[in-house]
Every structure is written in C-alpha cells, then in structure tokens.
Amino acid sequence: MTDAALPSSPSLAVLIGAAFRDWLSHQARFWKLTVPAALLLALLPYAVLLGWLPQASPWVQSGVRAFIDVLVLYQWFKHALYDDWRVRRSLLLQQKKFPWRAFLSLGFVAFWALHFALSYGILSAWRDLVSGGMQAPLALQLAIVPLKELGLAAAFGSFMLFLPARVAHLGWTPATAFRRAAGIRLQLIAVTVLWALLSLVLLWSVDLLTVYVESRLALVQSSERAMLLVDFEGGLVGVAVDYLAYYLLAYIVARLFVAWTGWTPEPLPAAS
Numbered sequence: 001m002t003d004a005a006l007p008s009s010p011s012l013a014v015l016i017g018a019a020f021r022d023w024l025s026h027q028a029r030f031w032k033l034t035v036p037a038a039l040l041l042a043l044l045p046y047a048v049l050l051g052w053l054p055q056a057s058p059w060v061q062s063g064v065r066a067f068i069d070v071l072v073l074y075q076w077f078k079h080a081l082y083d084d085w086r087v088r089r090s091l092l093l094q095q096k097k098f099p100w101r102a103f104l105s106l107g108f109v110a111f112w113a114l115h116f117a118l119s120y121g122i123l124s125a126w127r128d129l130v131s132g133g134m135q136a137p138l139a140l141q142l143a144i145v146p147l148k149e150l151g152l153a154a155a156f157g158s159f160m161l162f163l164p165a166r167v168a169h170l171g172w173t174p175a176t177a178f179r180r181a182a183g184i185r186l187q188l189i190a191v192t193v194l195w196a197l198l199s200l201v202l203l204w205s206v207d208l209l210t211v212y213v214e215s216r217l218a219l220v221q222s223s224e225r226a227m228l229l230v231d232f233e234g235g236l237v238g239v240a241v242d243y244l245a246y247y248l249l250a251y252i253v254a255r256l257f258v259a260w261t262g263w264t265p266e267p268l269p270a271a272s
Contacts, residue, residue, distance in 0.1 A: 019251040042235035066116035076250035153196040157189035202241035210234030
C-alpha cells in the first residue's frame with residue numbers, strides 16, 4: 001500500500017472515539033479476561049508476603065508482568081481483528097487447528113523481550129542504581145516513570161504492527177513489522193504515546209485515591225487488615241485501568257493495520 005492511500009485511513013480522533021464505544025459495547029468480553037488477570041497480579045505480592053511463593057527479584061517479577069501484559073494485548077488484538085473471534089476460536093479448537101505457535105514462536109518471545117526491556121527493565125535497572133546508593137535529583141527520581149513510559153511509547157510504537165500481523169498469521173518478525181510500519185510510523189508512535197499518557201493518568205488517579213482512602217482509615221485508626229484490603233483493591237483497579245488502555249491501543253492499532261495492509265479475515269472455518 002502506498003502513502004497516497006493513507007489519508008483515507010480514519011483520523012486518530014475518530015479511532016479513539018470508536019475504540020471507547022467498542023469497549024463500552026463489549027463489557028462482558030473485557031471483564032472476563034481482566035478480572036482473572038487483575039486478581040492474579042494483585043494477589044502475587046501477598047502470596048510472596050505470606051510465604052506461599054518464593055521471593056523473586058524485581059527483574060523476575062517485571063518479566064512475569066510484561067509477559068502477562070503481552071498476552072492480554074495479544075488477546076485484545078484477536079477481538080479487534082475478528083468480530084467473530086469467540087466462534088472462530090471454538091471451531092479451531094474443535095478441529096485441533098488453533099495456532100498455538102503464534103505466541104510460542106521466537107518472534108513472540110522477541111516482542112515480549114522488547115516490551116520488557118523498554119518498560120519494566122529500564123525501571124528495574126533504575127531502582128537497582130538508586131538502591132545501590134546512586135544519588136539523583138528528586139525531580140529526576142519522580143520523573144523516571146513518566147519518562148520511561150514516553151520513551152517506551154516512542155520506541156515501542158514502531159513495532160506495534162507485529163501483534164496484529166501475528167494474529168492475522170502473516171508470519172512477520174518484529175523487524176519485519178518495523179519495516180512495514182514505514183508510512184504510518186508517526187501515527188503508531190502517536191497512538192502509543194497517547195496510550196502511555198492515558199495509562200499514566202489513570203494509574204496516578206488510582207494511586208491518589210488509594211492514598212486518600214488509606215489516610216482516612218489511618219485517622220480513624222482502622223485495622224491493618226482494612227489497610228491491606230484497600231491496598232489490594234487499589235492494585236485490582238490499577239491493573240483494570242491499565243488493561244483498559246491496552247484495549248483501546250489494540251483497537252486503534254488494529255484499524256491502522258487493516259487500513260495500511262488491506263488485510264481481511266479468512267472465511268470462518270466450517271464446522272466438522
């Protein structure tokens with residue numbers, strides 16, 4: 001597809017509005033995946049605290065979170081590219097044709113490693129430096145998370161066509177996705193920067209609300225259990241709003257992918 005075809009693609013403003021409407025109209029789909037993932041991620045720190053799981057380094061914890069994030073984003077791309085994904089998935093499973101290799105391939109592992117390195121890896125390295133005694137201005141310490149998120153968006157956006165291409169069974173590698181993004185790279189970067197900003201604002205709001213509730217509980221001398229419950233609920237909401245941002249990102253990038261490549265879904269497999 002040539003650059004001349006690009007202006008016919010929907011504008012980002014239109015795509016953002018459409019993404020929100022799609023999310024609102026598919027609440028059952030969203031919460032069916034988000035609730036188990038949020039419970040898992042919110043419970044892990046307490047499982048370690050109670051001794052149910054061994055203590056892991058921040059690098060291992062971040063790697064697990066990055067892997068779960070990519071799996072969730074991959075799932076959102078399936079629904080964004082296939083309106084009939086639930087039916088299609090059931091038929092593929094019945095016929096033993098489900099593409100398990102799509103997310104067990106070297107390309108998928110490379111994409112996960114890229115996501116981990118650009119997001120959680122950078123933050124984990126910074127924490128190691130600070131805990132090791134490195135002195136840094138307070139402003140820089142406070143700015144490292146938003147700077148990391150925006151840096152992730154700028155670098156990560158160029159590779160964002162990989163997951164929809166993988167869902168569409170095109171066999172692209174992350175490097176192929178980078179090359180094929182030429183012509184819409186700025187749009188992809190703009191989308192991921194907006195996603196990063198939205199995620200930051202939502203998570204910051206959840207953190208502020210959690211701190212406020214905990215401060216009110218401290219004033220009335222609530223029990224430690226109540227404080228832990230509020231902290232746990234804050235973690236749940238934090239994961240949920242993060243995956244809302246992922247849902248919107250997948251919808252918008254999927255529409256750009258279809259507009260740029262001209263890809264259309266294969267006919268629904270016939271039931272055996």
